[in-house]
Amino acid sequence: MLADPQSVTISGTANSLPKTDVRARTNVYFNRDTNTTLYVTQDVNKKGDARASVSLVRSELFTDPVSGVKSMVPTSINVSATIPVGGSVATAEALYNGLTTALEATSNALLKRVLAGER
Numbered sequence: 001m002l003a004d005p006q007s008v009t010i011s012g013t014a015n016s017l018p019k020t021d022v023r024a025r026t027n028v029y030f031n032r033d034t035n036t037t038l039y040v041t042q043d044v045n046k047k048g049d050a051r052a053s054v055s056l057v058r059s060e061l062f063t064d065p066v067s068g069v070k071s072m073v074p075t076s077i078n079v080s081a082t083i084p085v086g087g088s089v090a091t092a093e094a095l096y097n098g099l100t101t102a103l104e105a106t107s108n109a110l111l112k113r114v115l116a117g118e119r
Helices: 089-115
Strands: 006-010 013-017 019-022 026-031 036-044 050-063 070-083
Touching (some): 013 036
Antiparallel strands (some): 026 036, 050 070
16 A cells, blocks of 8 residues: 555655545545646456556646637656566566666656657
8 A cells, every 4th residue: 555645756846645536446646736646556457467557647727829718738647567477576677767767868868859759
């Protein structure tokens, strides 16, 4: 069981995210002041593989330049892992560390390129 609340630091600011919802496979942590939501999901597929995912979502108020209508628009980052039956958490952790190291190298250069549309 994860701690309640969860803490996530975004742009140097800590966000306390208390648990606000418990669903069948997902716990939801939400901070109303920052419009930030953390989703933590655990599932098992038909083959018995374990799947875990974490999503961090922040909604911001945007104004449509044509209509002038204001609406909350979410931006999200997701991380998921699938561990086959008999697979190891250590292997998934090593893959995660390799991926995040590559994305974060040289001031997030690879991350920025991918987010800008390169593949």
